[in-house]
Amino acid sequence: MTCSRTVGVIGAGPAGLTAAYELAGQGVQVDVFEAGPKVGGMAGSFSLWGQVVDYGPHRFFSTDDRVNRVWHEVIGDDYDMVDRLTRIYYRRTFFDYPLKAMNALKGLGVGEAIACVASYGWQRLFPEKDESTFEGWVSNRFGKRLFRIFFKSYSEKLWGIPCRALDADFAAQRIKRFSLSEAIKAALLGARRITHKTLVDQFAYPTGGSGDLYDKMAEALVAAGGRLHLATPVRRVTFDTDGRPRIELGTGEVRTYDHVISSMPLTALVAGLNPPAEVAQCAARLRYRNTILAYLEVEGAGLFPDQWIYVHSPELRTGRITNFRNWLPSLCGQSRNTIVCLEYWCNDDDALWTMADGDVAALARREMAATGLTGGAGILNAHIVRVGKSYPVYGHGYRQNLAPVEAFLSRFPRLHAIGRYGAFKYNNQDHSILMGVLAAENIIAADGEDGHPPRHDLWQVNTDTDYQEAGRITDTGLQKAAP
Numbered sequence: 001m002t003c004s005r006t007v008g009v010i011g012a013g014p015a016g017l018t019a020a021y022e023l024a025g026q027g028v029q030v031d032v033f034e035a036g037p038k039v040g041g042m043a044g045s046f047s048l049w050g051q052v053v054d055y056g057p058h059r060f061f062s063t064d065d066r067v068n069r070v071w072h073e074v075i076g077d078d079y080d081m082v083d084r085l086t087r088i089y090y091r092r093t094f095f096d097y098p099l100k101a102m103n104a105l106k107g108l109g110v111g112e113a114i115a116c117v118a119s120y121g122w123q124r125l126f127p128e129k130d131e132s133t134f135e136g137w138v139s140n141r142f143g144k145r146l147f148r149i150f151f152k153s154y155s156e157k158l159w160g161i162p163c164r165a166l167d168a169d170f171a172a173q174r175i176k177r178f179s180l181s182e183a184i185k186a187a188l189l190g191a192r193r194i195t196h197k198t199l200v201d202q203f204a205y206p207t208g209g210s211g212d213l214y215d216k217m218a219e220a221l222v223a224a225g226g227r228l229h230l231a232t233p234v235r236r237v238t239f240d241t242d243g244r245p246r247i248e249l250g251t252g253e254v255r256t257y258d259h260v261i262s263s264m265p266l267t268a269l270v271a272g273l274n275p276p277a278e279v280a281q282c283a284a285r286l287r288y289r290n291t292i293l294a295y296l297e298v299e300g301a302g303l304f305p306d307q308w309i310y311v312h313s314p315e316l317r318t319g320r321i322t323n324f325r326n327w328l329p330s331l332c333g334q335s336r337n338t339i340v341c342l343e344y345w346c347n348d349d350d351a352l353w354t355m356a357d358g359d360v361a362a363l364a365r366r367e368m369a370a371t372g373l374t375g376g377a378g379i380l381n382a383h384i385v386r387v388g389k390s391y392p393v394y395g396h397g398y399r400q401n402l403a404p405v406e407a408f409l410s411r412f413p414r415l416h417a418i419g420r421y422g423a424f425k426y427n428n429q430d431h432s433i434l435m436g437v438l439a440a441e442n443i444i445a446a447d448g449e450d451g452h453p454p455r456h457d458l459w460q461v462n463t464d465t466d467y468q469e470a471g472r473i474t475d476t477g478l479q480k481a482a483p
């Protein structure tokens with residue numbers, strides 16, 4: 001099937017690439033412009049010291065059939081199931097993640113546990129009036145003491161703002177419908193109710209790393225006639241006098257399309273469209289947080305069993321440590337060593353963001369040793385990667401700034417903003433894939449007619465979905481039986 005419509009796609013991460021893959025499969029002429037040298041965006045993979053690693057941990061999970069259809073179609077049989085283990089590390093003690101009330105209270109010791117339950121009781125009697133902030137929302141459900149131990153330090157490392165300045169949206173998305181009393185009830189009743197435990201704790205993962213999915217998707221896109229332009233940054237999007245969108249490349253070249261799908265940072269897209277002053281001001285208030293990934297090659301294997309660990313200890317600057325040895329053996333090649341990755345989060349103007357690689361590596365070596373997780377094993381190598389704008393910051397009231405931006409972009413029915421920084425949504429891969437699928441459906445359904453209302457409201461993806469920290473993987477269709 002061929003189609004005379006033309007679509008330009010900005011960005012070859014999960015969102016843009018999925019949209020292009022879906023459109024090319026329907027015969028639409030697609031051009032994808034990717035600023036970087038390869039596809040996959042933040043969910044890509046790369047080779048390091050004879051092994052394959054991702055940009056931090058990249059677990060894939062979705063209960064959405066549309067997302068899983070794409071995943072299966074592209075990856076075929078090239079994936080395996082990983083038995084998941086992730087824990088919280090706090091002052092040399094490990095706690096279950098997701099947090100389990102009894103495990104947390106036990107790990108803290110009798111005195112602290114009593115203090116935490118008392119603090120929760122106090123909070124029930126005198127709740128915070130303002131639940132619109134992260135601190136208010138979590139404190140009312142867990143008490144101040146547990147909030148300080150299990151939420152405050154990690155969240156402030158990640159977002160770089162006090163929990164009072166963080167929107168409750170973040171909590172509602174990530175720890176929905178949960179409180180200490182419910183957690184204790186679940187712990188007391190739970191043992192009989194929980195079935196299929198092994199299925200709950202598994203996830204499907206490509207044998208060639210998270211990015212394998214996107215490499216294969218790019219191959220399928222090109223095979224279907226799509227054109228992929230790597231190392232081709234887009235400067236901005238403009239419109240011709242007929243309202244058709246134009247992509248202006250970094251080289252100055254301009255190309256006109258029937259539709260443009262953008263997964264470049266929302267703030268940059270809007271700035272290029274010369275918006276009214278009030279929209280420009282709102283867009284300028286939307287902030288992103290950066291990630292620095294410090295990869296260390298540690299001598300030997302068997303350091304710790306988790307795929308990743310959340311580091312809540314306030315004395316350490318790192319917030320998460322991934323152990324790539326515990327994902328799939330196919331990633332480790334012939335190497336006998338372990339690659340761990342320490343994550344650091346910062347703003348553009350923080351000293352850490354511009355710190356020399358050698359200094360970041362030294363910090364990571366020191367902190368890795370301080371956790372005691374290497375057990376004295378030697379650290380052979382270090383490699384630093386910087387990922388800009390990796391987290392849209394849900395600062396308190398951010399929606400008031402996002403809403404006028406969304407309204408402004410809705411004036412352009414032939415321009416579709418999708419993706420994590422592309423739509424300013426705290427997306428996982430599955431949300432970005434879903435946005436790609438729905439953007440493609442909107443374009444096919446619109447049939448090129450202006451004024452045609454979009455079939456799907458893309459701004460609603462990942463605003464009220466259940467956080468899929470645990471779920472029965474059999475429901476997703478991704479379960480793979482043991483050979």
Ligand SMILES: Cc1cc2nc3c(=O)[nH]c(=O)nc-3n(C[C@H](O)[C@H](O)[C@H](O)COP(=O)(O)OP(=O)(O)OC[C@H]3O[C@@H](n4cnc5c(N)ncnc54)[C@H](O)[C@@H]3O)c2cc1C
Nearest residue numbers: 011013014015035041042056058059234419420427428429
């Ligand atoms: C440390 C870390 C851990 C994560 N862990 C998980 C996890 O466990 N599970 C999970 O599902 N997700 C995880 N994620 C999130 C996941 O990486 C993202 O949801 C996903 O990559 C978003 O896809 P996207 O296409 O929206 O954006 P991106 O992956 O950011 O892709 C956007 C692409 O657009 C390109 N681009 C930007 N500007 C331009 C321009 N001007 N011109 C041309 N191209 C441009 C970029 O180079 C990039 O390739 C994690 C992310 C991070 C940072």
